[in-house]
Each structure stands twice: as structure tokens, then as C-alpha cells.
Amino acid sequence: MGSKQKNGSRFGMVIDLDRCTGCGSCMVACAVENNIPPGPLDANERTGNTWIRVQKVDSGLPFPQAQTAFVPVTCQQCGDHAPCVAVCPQNAVEVDPETGVVGQIPERCLGCRYCMTACPYHARSFNWWDPTWPAGMEQTLNPDVSPRMRGVAEKCNFCHGRYHAAKAKAALEGRRELRGEEYVPACVEACPAGAIRFGDLSDETTAVGQAIRDGSAFRLLESVRTDPKIYYRTERPWLRQLAGKRLGKQEKESVRG
Amino acid sequence: MFPGVFGFEWTAGNLIFLGIFNSVICLVLGAIAVAIVRGARDFANGKQDELRWDDDFEELPPTARACRHAFTGEIKHRVCPNGFDCRECTPHSRLLERGDCVADLRAQERSASGFEIEAECMYHRGHTWVREEGDGTVTVGLDDFASRLVGPPDDAELPAVGSRLVVNGSAWNLKRGSATIRILCPVDGEVVATGGAGQGWYLRIRPLNGAMDTRHLLRGGEVSAWIANEMERLQLALSNSQLGASLADGGLPVQDFTAANPEADWDSIYAEFLFGA
């Protein structure tokens, strides 16, 4: 389960793969919340900037047993020995002891992309272009989140802007602790199927705290021992089996986006 | 990087890593600093002539570095290890002590291989002659071999009166065509008078302390043996340097080798015979 910080929380997610419909609302909400610049016309799914990506996964069986599932993959918020933290030459990535969130300092990032090589979950995006928004679209920018400059890597940070806003609000009310629904990342809020649940993993009273303790949740690439905080659930055995492997020979490509 | 920078922690990893790197940087900068300081000291001590000569001497092929006693046959096949500075040489002083060296036993001839040899003059390997005047000074000039090799110079750059010269350092420069030929100084001392190409002598030098040390200069019977050897070397160099004509055996050397063999690599030849280029 990983180390429990003394006074801090360990925020994590449990994503129900049997509920995810592959609609992609989480991807849109994330982009809007975090001021992710829209890519130019020649961007593709490998150069485009997205902090959460919904992967399409097939069972590989022929009709009528053919099945499809959708797996949202975001930064897995690995534990203390996160691969990206260990390899950044400038200490631009660190695990926040208070929240367990792996945060990135864009102003310090050199753009060497070693973290992207190290991340086995392909959670990180690089700003290949200068961030530009079409005329008029700058009005959609979120004032609580700073956009990043060209040439730096970035990734999901569990909508840290929202965390700070929630802490500020709690402080105004004289509290240090956050209550359940006060802080949820944009993707959690946007998901119409409620597939993504978010909360403090170290707190057994929360929904996620219970879900990870009842044995039904699993994580991707357990054997790499990254100790991620994103758990997945599914009742489907083929999906469970596939997700437990290191390499599968996948015929289809992932969802474009 | 350093304590005091935000984010620095006194962990073992930081200490070892940054300790090693800061040491390496100090070592490299230290080595460069030592080189600069020593260089400045050498420069202040006027050692640049000595260093330049050491370097130039190393560059010479072994045939140009033969020991003076090899010409006379006193020592067989010896290459000079001292930069022609016989004052420091043990075999040379031993030969002098024995008292039977060719330099003393045989008289100095008036010519060798067609080149004139001045009487009562000692010779430096760089083809300058040295004549001791009665008042303790010496007169220095260019010998016949070098004069004919270079030909009539277009100009001569002489040192100022009062300058200090060292053995194997720069004495004066001759200009011939586009080449500037540096002539090496045969003695240590101070310039008291300057002559010129037309006057038959170039410098008058006074020793700085005591009498002039001339142990490294060629004299007596060994001069002709040396000149004969130089002539052989020159013929080889000229024939290496160009196809076709070189000196016929038995012929007399011309007054102006440079003009007579314009395609030769004079650059190298001046360097191999006059050493100063």
C-alpha cells in the first residue's frame, strides 16, 4: 500500500473499467481545467498534449466473443521512488509529502525528456510547440492555472489548482483538513458514468480507501514496483489478465486524441 | 550545488557527488593556474629564449644535431643531447682535459669545401663567427657558408645597443625576399655596437660577468671538418628539395644559393642550417 505520510494524505483514484464508456469527457475537462494548449493541425496522438488518455483495448477474440474496454490512463502518481523523480537532472519533479502527488516545476524543467523515457505509463507530454490559443479562445483559460512554455514536459498533477483553491477555502473557514468532495480533479467531476473515484487512499473511510482494501482493485505494471496511486477495477477476467501483463501484442491502435 | 542554495540537503549522496565535482573543478583550475603562474615567472626571468631553443632543437632531424666531435671522428655517431651547449657537456670537457682533441692539435684552415674560414675566429653551430678583441668584447659576424646560403640580404634587423643576448637566443634577423631569417646568438652578453651586412660584422658584444665563455664554440682543426659536413648536408637537402640539378662534385659553391635554387624549400633549409627560423 505504500508509506502513509504522517500528517498528509495520499490522494489516489479508483477507476472502474466496467463503467468507462470511452466518451473522452475526462480528456476534454482536463484540457480545459489545466490550460492545455490545442495542438496545431499537424499534431497527432503522439505529439499532442494530453494529460489523460483513454486507451481502447480489445479482447482479441473473434465475433461473437469480441469485447472492447476503455482504459483511461493518466499519471499514475507513483510512490516515493517514482521513476521520473529519480531521473530528473534538475530536481524539477518531486513527490509532495503532504498529498503524495508527483508535482512538476515547469519553470525549472530543462526539456531533456529523460522523465518521459523513464515513465513506463507514457503519462508525460512534451510541449513541442509554443502554446497558442485561437483568437477568442483565450477567454476559456483558467486563471488559477499557469500555462507552460514551449520545451518543457508536463503531466497530470491531480488538478493542483483545485487543491490550492480548496485549501484556501478551508483555511478561510479555519480548517486544515479537506472534506470529502471539496477537492476533486476535473476528470472525476466530468465523467458522466462516474467511472473515476477520487480520494485519500490512506483514509479507510473514503470510498477509494475501501475499494483498494477489498482486493478487487489492481494497478498497472505492479512488478515495476512504482507503487502508483491509480487503481483500476474490472469484473471482466480477460481485461484483468491483460492489464496484469507487462507486454501484450496489441493489434489495434489506441484512441486518437 | 552549494550549501545555502534552496533545496540543498546534507545527505551522503549530495556530499559525495558534489564533493567530488568541486574537487575535480578545483584540480583542473589549479593546474591551469599553476601553468599560468609558472609561465609568468619564466617570462619574467627571461627564459623564453631558452625554451624556444629547446623546442626548436627537438624539431631538428638527427642529421642536423650531430655532435661536433663526430665531424672530427673523435666520437663516433653522437647526436648532441645538450642543444649544442658544450659548456655543460661531460664528454666534451673530458676530451678537452685529455688535451689531444683535433681542435687544439690541428691548425684552423683558411677554407673548406670552397667556403672561406676566418682566421682567429671561433665558430658557432648557427654559422656565426666570434672574434675576441683585446678589450674583453667580441665581434660577431655571419660566416661565409651562411652568407652564401642566404645571399645578399634585402635588410637586417639588429638589436638595440644595450640589449642582453643569450647563447642560442635571437641575435639579429635578415630579410631575403619574403623570408625573415633569425640568426642565433653565439655568446651571452650585452650589445655595445652594431654593424651591418655591408660592414663585414654585425654585433659587438661585452660579457656580463668575467671573461666570455667560449667552450661551446668550434675552433682550430674541427671547423673545416664541420663545414665539409655542412656542405654535404646542404647538397642532400637541395637534392631532396627539388628534382634535377644540384652541385656537381668538385665545383665551387655559388655566391647566392637562394637565388640559384629558387624552387627549393628555403623555409626548411634555413631552419635546418641556421636553426633560427
Place this chain on the structure above:
Amino acid sequence: MDRQLIPRGLKRSPLWKFSLWILPWCALLAVGIYAIFLCLARGLNQTNMDNRFAFGLWIYLDLTVIALGAGAFFTGFLLYILKRKELKAVINSAVVLGFICYSGAVAVLMVDVGQPLRAWFTFWHPNVHSMLTEVTFCITCYLTVLFVEYLPILLKNRKLRMIPSFLVFEFELHKVMYVLAGVGTFLSFFHQGSLGGLYGVLRGRPFAYREGIAIWPSTFFLFILSAIAAGPSFILLTTTVVQKISGKTLVKREVLGYLGKISGSLLIVYVLMKSIDTLVWLNSTSPAEGVQPFEFYMWNPFGTWILFAEIVLLGLVPGLMLLTSTIRNRTGWLITAALLTCGGVALNRFVLTIQTLALPTLPFDEFLSYLPSWQEVAAFLAVLAYGVLFYSLSFRYLPLFPQERELAHS
């Protein structure tokens, strides 16, 4: 026209002919500089790298070039520390090559990173757990050392030598050269190794991940070994090429044979270590990470032939060739063996950079392909052109080969 700048006693081609040689390389350099300008002005979207292929042609070629440039430090080590005087004939050329390789690699790195102006952040906020920090520190220090080692060669230029302060400084610098050679060896040992360590520590990439000793994965030691094996071969190759192009004999034949012998012996040691490491990886490390090694080689075109090529064709074969004196004494075979050695090192770096990134890491990933864009190729060709120009100028105006004079006269 430039006779006064050419070292005494050496023949060089007339200035017009030299200019003709220089011109196409200048043109290539200009095109490359334009490509670099595009990348710096418009961003790294000018390359074909992407979020999955975060390292591309540039990183791969940087690693190769640094491995080949290891000849500089290793020759210096053999000459100044182990006193192998035969290598005096090639040390100057090796230093120039080393300087070219490292300065070129650093130049390309400055274009490769997203924010080159922030390069100094690594020094201000170093992460001592990261191999890349180690690489940055070592390479920067070593480039400085190489520059200081190049200075005496530069100061030996005929005209520069006439300036007394330069002459004296060069003499004193040469006296402390062994300190710099020692520091250079120490730094090179570590950065060649750390470049290997870059890949060996990636737990998430079981193709590259290796166990090792303490914090150093086996790739750390293998990279050092392969670099010092390839270095002498590279010097051998370049010396031969320069001899061919200039039409002069620059070193005595036994020097080339000696370089070949060193390269061959180190190569055999490397092949042995690499084979052991590969066996350990195939049988223990990779399965422990949950991947059966045959799974890595399921994707075209990277089948098991690549492993065979790397270890046998471009490793064992040239190693044995270089160790056999009859083959070593035939110049044609010597050159072939040296080429194969350098090729083997290049392939090894390729496999660890490109093949590692091409392979999937998640169960629903696919195998990827990547081809560099013209800007990437042009930028690298600019480095090649810079190298040729720098070397040509150094060869023309500086005494790079001490044996040249002697060999020209005989």
C-alpha cells in the same frame, strides 16, 4: 599565401585547393545551422520526435560520437599515465578528435533540450540520484579539460609560437599535462559509464533495465568497455582517412597495428562481459520483471538478428581479426576490422536508444516506428561538417603528427 602559418618542414596543398575542399563542408554547415535555427526558433516540433519517442536521432548520435571520442582520453591515459610512448604519434590528433566529438555532442544537446538557456539549472539544483546529472557534470568538466589539452597544440602553431608569452605558457601547460590526462581519464570513466547507466536504471523499460553493482547497472561498465575498445579503432580509422585524403604517410605502420591490438583486446573483453550480461538478462533479469525476452524480438525489423549482429558480427569477429597479427598487418583488413568495431558500438547505442523506445511498455501499447526529420539529419550533418572543418584547419596549420616530418624525408 598562408605558407607562414603552415608548420615548418611540412608540405600542404596550395590554398586554392584547400579552399575547394573546405567549400562543400561550409555549405553543409550552413544548411545545418539553418536547421538548428529552425529548431531553436520554432520549437522541437521541427523534429519527428514525439511523446513516445522522446529520444531520437540526436541522442543516439550523441552517444555514439561520445563513445568514439573516448579515444582521446584513453590515448592520453595510455601515453601520460602508462607511458606507452608509441602513442605520441597520434595523441595530438586524438585530442583534436576528442574535442570535436565532445563539443559537437554538447552543441547538439543544446538544440535537443526544450530550454537550452536553462542548461545551468542542472548545476544549481543537481539531482545526485540521476545518471543524467552525472553525465552533465562530467561532460562539461571534460570538455573544459579537452579544451585545455587542445591549447598547447594550438599554441604550437608557427606564428602563435613566436609570441613569447604563448610559447612559455605552452611549455608550462605541457608540464602539467599528466594532471589533466589523469582528470580526463577519471571524468571519462564516469561519464561513459553514466551514459550506459541512463538506460540501465529504467525499471519501466525491461529491455534496457539491468542489474549491477550498487547504484551502477551493468550497462555502466559495458559502455565504458565498449568506448575504450572503439576509441583506438576510431583513431586508427581517422588517421587512415586523413592519410588517404592528404596523400601523405603520417604515422609509422606499427602505430596503427598497436592501436588495432589495443582495440582488439579490449573488444574481446567487452564481448565476453556483454555475453555474460546478455545471458543474465535473458535468463534472470528480464523474466524477473515479468517479460520473456523473446517477446522483445517479436516485432519487425528488430528481430534476434540484431543481438547476433551486435555481439558476434560487430563484436567477436572484429575483435578476433584485430588480435590476429597476420590480419592486422594487412592494412585493408585492419581498416575493415576497425570499421566493424565502430559499427558495433554504434549499433549498441542504437539498440539501447531507439529499440528501447520503440518497444511497448504497457499491455495495450503498440510497437512504434520513428524516422528522423530533415532538420534532425541536417543538424547532425552540421556537426559532421564542423568536425571536418575543425580537423582540416588543425591539420593544415598545426603539427598534429610528430612523425610526419621524419616520414616525409625518408
